[in-house]
Amino acid sequence: MSSAIGTEDLKIVGSRPLRPDGVDKVTGRARYGADVSLPGQLIGKVLRSPHPHARILAIDTSLALALPGVKAVVTRDDFPDMPDEYAAAGELTINYRDVTRNMMAREKVLYDGHPVAAVAAISESVAREALKLIKVDYQVLPHVIDVREAMRPDAPLLHEAQYTEGVSPKPDKPSNIAKRLEFSRGDVAAGFARAEVIVEREFNTQPVHQGYIEPQACLASTTEDGQVELWTSTQGHFMFRAQCAKLLQMEVSRIRVTPTEIGGGFGGKNNIYNEPLAIVLSRKSHRPVKMVMSREEVFRATGPTSGGNVKVRLGATKDGRITAAFAELNFQAGAYPGSSVAPASMCAFTRYDLDNVRVIGHDVTCNRPKVAAYRAPGAPIAAFAVESAIDELAGKLAIDPIEFRLKNAAREGTQTYYGPKLGTIGYVETLEAARAHPHYRAPLGPDQGRGVATGFWFNIGGETSATVNINEDGTVALMHGTLDVAGGSRAAMAMMVAEELGIPFEQVRPIVGDTAVLGFNFITAGSRGTFAGGMACVTAARQAIDRLRTRVAAIREVPVEAVIWKDGQARPAEGSAIRFEPMSLAQIARLAGKTGGTIAGHAEINAQGAGPGFGTHIVDVAVDRETGAIRVLRYTAVQDVGRAIHPAYVEGQLQGGVAQGIGWALNEEYVYGADGVLQNPGFLDYRIPVASDLPYIDTVLVEVPNPNHPYGVRGCGEVPIIAPLAAIANAVSHALGIRLCDLPLSPPRVARAIADRPA
Amino acid sequence: MSELRYEAPKTLAEAVALLSGAKGRARVLAGGTDLLIQMRTGRIQPELLVDIKAVPELGEIVAGNGGYRIGAAVTGMQLIEHADFAKRWPGVVDGVRLIGSLQVKGRATVGGNLCNASPAADSVPALIAAGAVARIVGPHGAREAAVETVVVGPGKTSLAVGEIVTSLLLPPRPLRSGDAYLRFTPRSEMDIAVVGAGVNLTLDAQGICTQARVALGAVASRALLVPAAAAALIGTKVDAAALARLAAAARDACSPIDDKRGSREFRLRTAGVMVCRAAGIALERARRNDG
Structure with missing residues (x-):
């Protein structure tokens, strides 16, 4: 999109007004998924598998149906089977054959918590009682939890007809390795032959949950003529509509989805879970059905992101130029194929300008919940391995780690190993800003260490729509279809519209439109909210401005070319001989009804040209050598954000991503027993950091504008979670003089590494 | 589904009568921060809750x-x-x-x-x-x-x-007494102890420990009083040698399990660390508490 705007003229973009949704949220008025209710609603509850792997021999629901107060029961028999059919859902691809099996098991259950039946009853206690009356005959099968074990030829097999894709000739035996992929550029063998120093390491990370505070919640109402209304907490109501229509073989127009406020998603609310169950339970019971997950259900059956096993090999010359890079990424997909190994493979080395690269990825099924996207899906896992190896290589070469990265940094025009050349990017600028930051030179105490790491993420655009309605008093109702997943994008979109129209920010009221009032919008994923949503809002505002100019030209009886829009007014064009009395937005709006009708602007676009994001992080840690406990002392996140529309919310994105990355690095992990049952499905024993675990997270916004966006926006929400894992591991490694390659760096693991250190 | 009855008696005698009459199907409700969670998760299904907060004493x-x-x-x-x-x-x-x-x-x-x-x-x-x-x-x-x-x-x-x-x-507090409790948790708060250590000691005018009690939490099926750990402190100035004996005695008293919250090995090691640190804080407080 052209007509970029220079910073000098900006009045609203770059300021820090209060968010439009702020008062509702801090006073408790905001309505989240579980806050929506309808008269006569039933409560739906899901029966879940107690086994990690079993064949379902029979399901008997007759006793549950006979319980007073139970109005409907659904099992696999209530949903059509689906063939293989792939669709995009955020940054990951889904297969409807698997989606229908994940929401309701068909032949087998594949993880502890896999749904096998659902009931709708007059109360939650009746629904719970009914679940106990459903009899499921299972043939329990051997299971496999760990990714490396799942890859072995003798591992228990989840999918008997799954042959590894991407291997030729086609293997003669099925495997848990669903797919092998490879990216390659140059001659890696020759590159390593030229290397004077080589680092080779193997890294492991655990699956981690997105950890949103609001559990999934939805309410469905199906009418007797087959119309469905659905309220749900989602990152993409149009996508949920599409998925429900496909899974239930309905026309899209029969489903209207209204998104509620969302209490966090981070990729975990890109996909349906209970929504189709609620719709069918409502259809069968003729009553609205509400389904709210417990935290235990969230942990057992939603998310997480993959755990990964990553092998890295890096070679360099003594003067610090990387000659070859190799990585093998083995990612847990959970119960069904489709991990983030592809994007992870593509961003493993993309921060560097490399001639010789080879990356192999494996997508591996195992008896865990099917993974979902999580903030820059897969990138933190790859970056943990690669940035740890880079740090070690810099150490071996006795080159400052930032200097070493600068020597090899990707710049505009760098050829990637997965396809495109990089456009205008700000990686070098983030490295230089980090190097210049006082944090980088601050003294460290005993048992303290400093780590540096960097991150890259693609960012995306996609289908987006918006409407700018000029109200009769000249205020504006902005309807956008790109959900604000709580990062503040609705404030940013309203700010851009106010900037375009030349009116105060407070006069633009942004509202999320439901699926019936706007054209299709892709999910809020890939850091596209403010980039693509903003682009649509600006386009709609400019269309409204064109119509305002046309209207004024008609009222003043002048040619439209003689009318410009400036500072909230239609005015004579500068230098034009045609003069007329300017009209403000409010004046035009008041007359609009009598002069041709209300004025609005619309945009239905497929946003192109998302600018990639890069970040450089610095962290200091202290290690308690007696207990293995790590304290994060100081954190600085530097990121190229293109241009910060609302700097406070951009800083909040950086801080939130870092906080989640610190949790991933230090304590978060799923604990499975030998029986394959999840032992820590709650926030007490699944340890996301609390406020007192975190230092103040300092941020530095580097602004290298994205030339493809009218205000220079780059997505900024995902990049900040990529670097923390490696930055912290590097800091701990420096504090202890031991390279730690397995996450989380929990006290028992660190204490053991200290105890096992060779004397 | 069973009914749940709630009572908030004003006297202790009433509370005892209610509990006795319920034949073990009643629970005492005070703050409810454990009880209500156990009820919601279905771990317990009491028929009667006796809220004791209305009993003044x-x-x-x-x-x-x-x-x-x-x-x-x-x-x-x-x-x-x-x-x-x-x-x-x-x-x-x-x-x-x-x-x-x-x-x-x-x-x-x-x-x-x-x-x-x-x-x-x-x-x-x-x-x-x-x-x-x-x-x-x-x-x-x-x-x-x-x-x-x-x-x-x-x-x-x-x-x-x-x-x-x-x-x-x-009990009454002699001069030069100090106590301390420390726990180890992976998170800084909102967590559950992997090891907890309480130390209470009294010094004489020369700084010699004359009385001590040491207790450990989360390292056995219940919190333990560890007399051998206390004995390691009594008669000493709570110096490095005494602390080493304290740590060893504390570890000997532990019978921890491997579970999701920590391995046996980690708990044993950390018990010794925590009890020594708690003793150090208790010592500091006792020295300051000299009247």
Whole structure:
């Protein structure tokens, strides 16, 4: 999109007004998924598998149906089977054959918590009682939890007809390795032959949950003529509509989805879970059905992101130029194929300008919940391995780690190993800003260490729509279809519209439109909210401005070319001989009804040209050598954000991503027993950091504008979670003089590494 | 589905009568921060809840005879904010401070923290180290029991049907006494102890330890009083050699399990570390508390 705007003229973009949704949220008025209710609603509850792997021999629901107060029961028999059919859902691809099996098991259950039946009853206690009356005959099968074990030829097999894709000739035996992929550029063998120093390491990370505070919640109402209304907490109501229509073989127009406020998603609310169950339970019971997950259900059956096993090999010359890079990424997909190994493979080395690269990825099924996207899906896992190896290589070469990265940094025009050349990017600028930051030179105490790491993420655009309605008093109702997943994008979109129209920010009221009032919008994923949503809002505002100019030209009886829009007014064009009395937005709006009708602007676009994001992080840690406990002392996140529309919310994105990355690095992990049952499905024993675990997270916004966006926006929400894992591991490694390659760096693991250190 | 009855008696006698009459299907409700969660997850399904917060004496903090009586329904925050109690028993307050969040401590009671019978309860090792005694009232009258005898295993107490812990009695405090409680958790708060250590000691004018009590939490099926660990301190200046013996005695007393919260090996190692650090803080407080 052209007509970029220079910073000098900006009045609203770059300021820090209060968010439009702020008062509702801090006073408790905001309505989240579980806050929506309808008269006569039933409560739906899901029966879940107690086994990690079993064949379902029979399901008997007759006793549950006979319980007073139970109005409907659904099992696999209530949903059509689906063939293989792939669709995009955020940054990951889904297969409807698997989606229908994940929401309701068909032949087998594949993880502890896999749904096998659902009931709708007059109360939650009746629904719970009914679940106990459903009899499921299972043939329990051997299971496999760990990714490396799942890859072995003798591992228990989840999918008997799954042959590894991407291997030729086609293997003669099925495997848990669903797919092998490879990216390659140059001659890696020759590159390593030229290397004077080589680092080779193997890294492991655990699956981690997105950890949103609001559990999934939805309410469905199906009418007797087959119309469905659905309220749900989602990152993409149009996508949920599409998925429900496909899974239930309905026309899209029969489903209207209204998104509620969302209490966090981070990729975990890109996909349906209970929504189709609620719709069918409502259809069968003729009553609205509400389904709210417990935290235990969230942990057992939603998310997480993959755990990964990553092998890295890096070679360099003594003067610090990387000659070859190799990585093998083995990612847990959970119960069904489709991990983030592809994007992870593509961003493993993309921060560097490399001639010789080879990356192999494996997508591996195992008896865990099917993974979902999580903030820059897969990138933190790859970056943990690669940035740890880079740090070690810099150490071996006795080159400052930032200097070493600068020597090899990707710049505009760098050829990637997965396809495109990089456009205008700000990686070098983030490295230089980090190097210049006082944090980088601050003294460290005993048992303290400093780590540096960097991150890259693609960012995306996609289908987006918006409407700018000029109200009769000249205020504006902005309807956008790109959900604000709580990062503040609705404030940013309203700010851009106010900037375009030349009116105060407070006069633009942004509202999320439901699926019936706007054209299709892709999910809020890939850091596209403010980039693509903003682009649509600006386009709609400019269309409204064109119509305002046309209207004024008609009222003043002048040619439209003689009318410009400036500072909230239609005015004579500068230098034009045609003069007329300017009209403000409010004046035009008041007359609009009598002069041709209300004025609005619309945009239905497929946003192109998302600018990639890069970040450089610095962290200091202290290690308690007696207990293995790590304290994060100081954190600085530097990121190229293109241009910060609302700097406070951009800083909040950086801080939130870092906080989640610190949790991933230090304590978060799923604990499975030998029986394959999840032992820590709650926030007490699944340890996301609390406020007192975190230092103040300092941020530095580097602004290298994205030339493809009218205000220079780059997505900024995902990049900040990529670097923390490696930055912290590097800091701990420096504090202890031991390279730690397995996450989380929990006290028992660190204490053991200290105890096992060779004397 | 069973019905749930709620009663809030105004007297102890009524409360005991209600509990005795329910034949073990009743639960005492104080702060409810453990009980309600157990009910919601379906772990327990009581038929009667006896809310003891309306019994006046259970909500009192009373100083007397040099010691203190804390009503079983006194909340964590009431105790933390009681300046004189906090000055005399900083180690007990250390333990109470670690219970849940600020909001949880506004409801949760010290009596409940004891009677919930978690091996990892944070106030319990501190109370044991302090030499606290539980006053218990039941259908057959009143009795007193050392705090370390109240819990017998995870979720199990030595209370008979109908018995209620009504208060906790803290003994008089000699000069040059100090106590401390420390726990190890992976998170800085909102977590559950992997190891907890309470140390209470008294020094003579020369700085020699004359009395000591040491208690450990989360390293066995219940919080433990460890006399051998106390013996390692008595007669010493709580120097490095004494601390090494303290750590060894503490480790010997542990019988931890491997579970999701920590390995046996990690708990053993960390128990020694925590008990020495707690002894160091208790020593510092005793030295300052010289009248």
